[in-house]
Amino acid sequence: MKFTILSHAGLRVEHQGVSLVTDPWLIGSCYWRSWWNFPEPSAELLQSIQADFVYLTHLHWDHYHGPSLRRFFGPETTFLLPKVCTTRMMDDLRSMGYSRFVEIPHGSTYKMAADFTLCSYQFGVGVDSAAFIKGGGVSILNANDCKLFGQPLRHLLRKQGRPDFALRSHSSASPIPYCVEDYKRDFGDLRTQADYIEEFARFAISIGARHAIPFASNHCFLHRDTFHFNETAVSPNLVEKYCNQLSTEVNADTECVVMSPGSSWSQEHGFDLVDFDFERRPEVISEMARKYAPKLEAFYAEEEQELADFDAFRDYFRKFLAAVPWWIRRRWKPAMMFRVPDSRRTHFWFVEPATRTVKSVDYQMEDVAVIEVPPRVINDCTTLRMFSAWTPSKRLKIELPTPGALKSVKRFFTLVDAYELENLPLRNNLRPRHLGVILRRWREGAEATRLFVRHKMFRKPFDIPGLYPLPRVARDQTLSRPEVPKVTVSAPVQNRSEPTAAGSSSERGSFQPTTWVSVARRDDVESGKTLAVEHDGRQLALFRIEDRFFAIEDRCTHRGARLSGGRLEGCEIECPLHGGRFDVRDGSPKCLPAKAPVRCFEVREKGNHLQVALPAATAESGAQSSNSAKAEDVST
Ligand code: FES
Numbered sequence: 014m015k016f017t018i019l020s021h022a023g024l025r026v027e028h029q030g031v032s033l034v035t036d037p038w039l040i041g042s043c044y045w046r047s048w049w050n051f052p053e054p055s056a057e058l059l060q061s062i063q064a065d066f067v068y069l070t071h072l073h074w075d076h077y078h079g080p081s082l083r084r085f086f087g088p089e090t091t092f093l094l095p096k097v098c099t100t101r102m103m104d105d106l107r108s109m110g111y112s113r114f115v116e117i118p119h120g121s122t123y124k125m126a127a128d129f130t131l132c133s134y135q136f137g138v139g140v141d142s143a144a145f146i147k148g149g150g151v152s153i154l155n156a157n158d159c160k161l162f163g164q165p166l167r168h169l170l171r172k173q174g175r176p177d178f179a180l181r182s183h184s185s186a187s188p189i190p191y192c193v194e195d196y197k198r199d200f201g202d203l204r205t206q207a208d209y210i211e212e213f214a215r216f217a218i219s220i221g222a223r224h225a226i227p228f229a230s231n232h233c234f235l236h237r238d239t240f241h242f243n244e245t246a247v248s249p250n251l252v253e254k255y256c257n258q259l260s261t262e263v264n265a266d267t268e269c270v271v272m273s274p275g276s277s278w279s280q281e282h283g284f285d286l287v288d289f290d291f292e293r294r295p296e297v298i299s300e301m302a303r304k305y306a307p308k309l310e311a312f313y314a315e316e317e318q319e320l321a322d323f324d325a326f327r328d329y330f331r332k333f334l335a336a337v338p339w340w341i342r343r344r345w346k347p348a349m350m351f352r353v354p355d356s357r358r359t360h361f362w363f364v365e366p367a368t369r370t371v372k373s374v375d376y377q378m379e380d381v382a383v384i385e386v387p388p389r390v391i392n393d394c395t396t397l398r399m400f401s402a403w404t405p406s407k408r409l410k411i412e413l414p415t416p417g418a419l420k421s422v423k424r425f426f427t428l429v430d431a432y433e434l435e436n437l438p439l440r441n442n443l444r445p446r447h448l449g450v451i452l453r454r455w456r457e458g459a460e461a462t463r464l465f466v467r468h469k470m471f472r473k474p475f476d477i478p479g480l481y482p483l484p485r486v487a488r489d490q491t492l493s494r495p496e497v498p499k500v501t502v503s504a505p506v507q508n509r510s511e512p513t514a515a516g517s518s519s520e521r522g523s524f525q526p527t528t529w530v531s532v533a534r535r536d537d538v539e540s541g542k543t544l545a546v547e548h549d550g551r552q553l554a555l556f557r558i559e560d561r562f563f564a565i566e567d568r569c570t571h572r573g574a575r576l577s578g579g580r581l582e583g584c585e586i587e588c589p590l591h592g593g594r595f596d597v598r599d600g601s602p603k604c605l606p607a608k609a610p611v612r613c614f615e616v617r618e619k620g621n622h623l624q625v626a627l628p629a630a631t632a633e634s635g636a637q638s639s640n641s642a643k644a645e646d647v648s649t
Pocket residue numbers: 569570571572573574588589590591592593606607
């Protein structure tokens with residue numbers, strides 16, 4: 014047997030002349046240009062991609078990537094899919110022209126060759142699945158995002174034995190807590206980077222894996238809305254260091270090995286590792302941001318054309334709330350508000366589950382949980398039923414009236430997953446397919462009951478050592494904890510490579526088609542002052558600093574306040590709402606709570622007029638499909 018790491022969660026396993034690929038996100042980005050493979054697979058590796066079987070663990074786009082599937086796998090490919098309640102994965106593949114599917118019931122094994130098998134295990138409300146792959150006396154547990162524990166995990170190990178290789182994720186794919194405003198204040202201890210590392214190490218050691226491979230967390234963020242999340246990533250080097258240290262401390266024989274894309278292991282040659290210096294992550298991300306700037310800029314322009322679609326939102330939420338049982342809705346407090354800024358204005362959409370109210374209002378209410386989301390994202394979620402793909406994207410900001418309101422937001426994410434996976438309305442679960450799936454997973458129900466009794470009734474702590482007890486180690490024995498140094502990744506400069514004075518005829522650093530538009534007379538902009546102007550619904554703030562002119566989007570990236578109403582000090586404009594500051598020359602954020610750069614535009618003088626280079630409208634904007642994988646067409 015031989016296996017090769019292809020990408021973020023892409024794995025190829027070859028045995029007896031048959032090849033299996035799992036979760037092949039191989040090219041481009043996913044989640045509305047938020048996530049990018051890091052490090053990227055080489056051109057040589059991509060040329061070698063072929064498979065007889067493709068196993069897709071779950072529907073999230075970093076595992077189920079339409080553009081990669083279409084590029085690398087022909088219609089003759091056989092798809093192995095976990096048999097879950099919804100048939101959506103299969104339906105979407107069918108609409109892409111595929112017709113060969115094998116649905117594997119939970120805990121069942123599919124034989125790909127005489128001595129080459131894959132057993133599929135489902136786990137969790139959002140339905141992730143793990144694959145236990147065996148061949149030639151070697152076993153691989155590809156757990157990726159499937160955080161098995163308790164009875165279901167023990168059952169898997171009893172049935173399959175100790176794996177030779179355990180592949181598992183080691184960083185956050187959830188918007189909680191990182192997308193909560195000022196999360197460090199109230200949720201600084203919730204799911205920290207150290208927790209992810211400790212969980213990975215304890216999982217691998219507790220199941221007795223011979224080798225632990227950090228996996229399914231090798232991505233970075235390049236979209237300007239999510240770039241700052243690069244600082245929340247967990248380096249596989251830290252995972253390796255801690256896992257091996259813990260393994261030594263507890264006398265285990267688990268060895269952690271970092272395998273970057275292209276690295277392989279085979280029975281003949283053992284490990285063949287491709288060198289990649291993860292310590293250079295900030296530099297490599299900056300290089301990628303420059304390399305992909307044209308694609309990102311084109312997508313920003315496309316996004317800016319998108320107008321918020323309240324009708325689609327109302328239709329979706331009315332159906333969704335009708336599917337949620339009344340006894341859940343009545344306890345669902347506080348209400349929620351979606352804030353959707355588009356080029357015309359900021360929309361406020363109010364959702365009160367208890368009364369099934371969905372309405373558009375003119376202002377942001379107090380005492381509600383607020384989620385800000387871009388119009389392109391919310392429109393896709395509501396028209397294509399893909400909220401479940403939204404949460405890992407991190408293309409959202411959550412504002413809470415009190416820390417306790419986080420429960421309300423978590424409940425929404427859980428219920429919307431259940432709705433899109435067709436577990437809501439509850440009567441759906443009486444269908445024969447659903448019953449078959451649910452009954453096979455009875456151990457999860459038993460584990461949930463055990464946890465409820467232990468943690469809710471007896472108030473025992475819910476912690477990682479309890480989830481993954483280590484052999485021969487007492488629960489209260491002191492073991493080392495991971496150490497995570499702070500890493501800073503500089504935000505890319507938007508739309509130009511360096512501050513550019515008015516009068517320059519160059520469009521240096523501007524990567525997309527632009528149109529020069531006259532927005533003001535030169536004399537209208539006083540030195541050291543700000544002038545707010547509007548063109549075709551786009552609001553801009555103009556500045557004159559020592560006879561040089563600059564233009565930025567007149568909207569704070571924190572909560573959307575008009576920056577033109579703020580104080581200009583030197584080259585920095587201070588947001589009037591919460592005091593975030595931006596450098597008007599390049600849009601970079603200079604002071605919290607502003608984290609993401611504000612967009613800036615080139616300015617030139619034409620006679621006594623000031624012209625700004627604005628993105629030309631793109632003809633392709635708004636192309637949609639009913640297929641969730643096709644909605645990622647922009648992503649290559
Ligand atoms: S809106 Fe909060 S800093 Fe600008």
